[in-house]
Amino acid sequence: MSKPLRVLMVEDSTDDVLLLVRALTRGGYAPHYRQVDSADALRAALAAEPWDVVLSDHHMPHFDSMAALDIVKASGLDTPFLIVSGSIGEEAAVRAMKAGAQDYLMKGNLVRLCAAIDRELQDAADRRARQAAEKSLLSQRENLRIAREVQQRLFPAAPPALPGFDIAGASLPAEATGGDYFDFIPMRNGQTAFVVGDVTGHGLGPALLMADVRAYLRALALSYDDIREILARAAHLLGDDFGLDRFVTLVILSLAPATRAFTYVNAGHPDGYVLDAHGNVRIFLHAMLPALGLGPEADFPAPAPVVLQPGDLLLLMTDGIAEACSPAGEEFGTERALEAVRSARQRPASDIVHSLFDAVLTFAAPTELEDDITAVVMKVQS
Numbered sequence: 001m002s003k004p005l006r007v008l009m010v011e012d013s014t015d016d017v018l019l020l021v022r023a024l025t026r027g028g029y030a031p032h033y034r035q036v037d038s039a040d041a042l043r044a045a046l047a048a049e050p051w052d053v054v055l056s057d058h059h060m061p062h063f064d065s066m067a068a069l070d071i072v073k074a075s076g077l078d079t080p081f082l083i084v085s086g087s088i089g090e091e092a093a094v095r096a097m098k099a100g101a102q103d104y105l106m107k108g109n110l111v112r113l114c115a116a117i118d119r120e121l122q123d124a125a126d127r128r129a130r131q132a133a134e135k136s137l138l139s140q141r142e143n144l145r146i147a148r149e150v151q152q153r154l155f156p157a158a159p160p161a162l163p164g165f166d167i168a169g170a171s172l173p174a175e176a177t178g179g180d181y182f183d184f185i186p187m188r189n190g191q192t193a194f195v196v197g198d199v200t201g202h203g204l205g206p207a208l209l210m211a212d213v214r215a216y217l218r219a220l221a222l223s224y225d226d227i228r229e230i231l232a233r234a235a236h237l238l239g240d241d242f243g244l245d246r247f248v249t250l251v252i253l254s255l256a257p258a259t260r261a262f263t264y265v266n267a268g269h270p271d272g273y274v275l276d277a278h279g280n281v282r283i284f285l286h287a288m289l290p291a292l293g294l295g296p297e298a299d300f301p302a303p304a305p306v307v308l309q310p311g312d313l314l315l316l317m318t319d320g321i322a323e324a325c326s327p328a329g330e331e332f333g334t335e336r337a338l339e340a341v342r343s344a345r346q347r348p349a350s351d352i353v354h355s356l357f358d359a360v361l362t363f364a365a366p367t368e369l370e371d372d373i374t375a376v377v378m379k380v381q382s
Contacts, residue, residue: 002030005117008045008079010056010068012037016107020055020084027114038063039071046075053117058085058092058104065096073100078127080120084113146207148173154214159349160184160192162257164381168349169196171374172357179206179248180318180372185218187254189225193217194262196269196316196376197250206246212238213248227254228300231265235292247293251285251316260308260380265300267292270319271334277311279342285316314378315341317356320371324360332363341377349377 005024009017017035024031036042037060045051054072058065065083072081083096083104093104102120105113152173159167169182179199187193197213199206216234224230231252238248251272253264266272268291274283288301308314317337324332337356344355353375360373 003028005029005031006050006052007031007033008042008051008054009033009035010037010042010054010060010063010065011035012057012060012063016057016086019107020110020113023110023113024117027117029114029117039067042068042071043075046072046077046079051077051079052121054079054081055084056081058083058096059087065101066099069096069099069101078124080117080124082116082120084110148207154211155182156184160186162192162255164257164260166349166379166381167377168353169374169376170350170353170357171372172369173372174320174369179210180320180374181210181214181250182316182374182376183214183217185221187221187225188223191225191254191256193221193227193230193252193254194314194316194376194378195250195252196272196318196374197248198269198318198320198372198374199248200246209238209246209248213250217252225254227252227263227265228302231267231292232300235267238292247291249287249291249319253285255378261305262308263303263305265289265303268294270317270322272317273315273338274306274308275313275315275338275341275345276309279345281338282312308380310380310382312380313341313345313352314380315375317375318371318373320369320373321356321360321375323371324364324369324373325367326363327365327367332360336363345379349379352377352379 007024009020011017014035017033021031021033034045036045056065056068065085069081072079080102081100083101084107085104086107096104103116105116155171156169159169171180171182181195181197181199183195185193185195195217199210213234216237217230220230220233249267249269251264251266251269253262255262264285266285266287267289268287272285273281276282283306321337322332322334336359340356340359341352344352356375357373
């Protein structure tokens with residue numbers, strides 16, 4: 001079956017055009033062609049319709065292949081340009097190839113014409129595929145850059161200054177950024193809400209969904225005191241934003257600084273921990289309902305108040321920490337995370353967070369993290 005070929009002939013001889021058409025037909029092509037022999041006609045033809053290849057004579061009365069090549073290059077089209085001439089010297093041919101012509105052939109020997117066109121069409125297709133891949137990669141990188149900026153702008157500039165508490169939080173984005181989130185939200189009843197969450201997926205979409213979660217929680221905290229109601233209303237408002245492949249794991253707690261008591265709700269998020277003054281886990285903050293966006297809205301159970309003691313340490317983190325892998329494929333795990341916190345527990349909260357991150361990065365080196373890592377630490381001072 002003949003292959004369709006749209007070929008633009010830059011040629012002043014109709015007989016030579018017919019010679020080329022015959023050679024293309026014999027080579028298995030079904031050429032649709034147009035003949036031009038001037039600069040204006042060439043420009044008009046390039047603008048009028050797409051062409052698979054340009055075949056150009058070298059010498060014409062008022063035009064030549066170098067001028068034609070310049071016009072094709074100036075058009076910005078990635079169209080193979082082959083010179084087919086009865087008289088072109090070696091020096092001129094080399095100059096044309098250096099200027100961008102893909103090949104040159106003699107009119108008296110068209111045996112390799114179709115093979116040359118086959119090759120150049122494949123090379124052009126490969127170039128377009130490579131350029132499309134590079135463009136897609138650049139677009140992905142730009143999306144990741146924007147997502148990273150969105151995340152960083154939404155994180156708290158500083159922890160709350162609560163008497164009797166040393167508080168710190170940080171998030172380290174991976175190369176393929178995700179949707180980690182942490183926040184400290186002042187509530188109208190004088191309490192402070194601590195939030196750590198993780199939106200599934202990577203890139204701009206999860207970062208924007210994370211921004212929605214943050215906005216809803218902050219707005220609802222101005223009107224409601226009960227973190228169950230805040231979270232339930234936020235889940236309802238998010239609704240269709242989740243789509244079919246998005247959900248948010250989230251733990252939120254409300255701390256009353258004067259009594260050192262807090263209540264919490266954990267929606268599908270990794271456990272939080274309260275460590276005592278000796279570094280032992282005193283309380284696990286287990287998940288009590290599914291992640292937001294998974295299934296129908298669930299009933300939020302009434303959380304029991306947790307009273308912190310002097311020397312206690314609260315640790316909240318995202319799964320990027322426990323799931324960070326070594327080059328051998330071993331996960332960092334929860335126990336290593338807790339041990340890193342225990343080892344640094346006598347230091348300020350910000351140092352504990354940084355020590356935890358350093359332990360994760362050292363464990364994973366030299367491989368890059370595949371997910372963001374986020375942690376919040378609160379120390380109860382004596």
